[in-house]
Amino acid sequence: MNAQDDNTAPSRTGMRRLIPRFEFRRLHAMSRVHIVAGTVLAGLGVITLLGGSFKAAAIAWAGFFLVLAALQFSVGYWFLAIIRSAPART
Numbered sequence: 001m002n003a004q005d006d007n008t009a010p011s012r013t014g015m016r017r018l019i020p021r022f023e024f025r026r027l028h029a030m031s032r033v034h035i036v037a038g039t040v041l042a043g044l045g046v047i048t049l050l051g052g053s054f055k056a057a058a059i060a061w062a063g064f065f066l067v068l069a070a071l072q073f074s075v076g077y078w079f080l081a082i083i084r085s086a087p088a089r090t
Contacts, residue, residue, distance in 0.1 A: 016082060023079075031076045031079035034072045034075045034079065035073065038070070041066070
């Protein structure tokens with residue numbers, strides 16, 4: 001009688017409320033997106049560092065890209081941890 005509507009989002013508690021609903025519904029895909037973005041940013045950081053001959057501006061930009069890469073990797077890992085901790089669907 002009271003069938004669950006397919007459009008309702010799974011319950012979100014605690015820190016999971018920080019994740020936008022769009023991303024929370026698609027955690028597998030969004031975790032992959034964050035990890036790929038982190039990989040691209042890490043590559044940009046390395047290329048910027050090597051191409052700039054270790055000048056101050058190149059080091060600053062490389063640091064910026066590498067910090068953003070670390071943030072992307074941490075969000076992707078967080079999403080994967082949420083996926084692993086979810087109870088099995090029946």
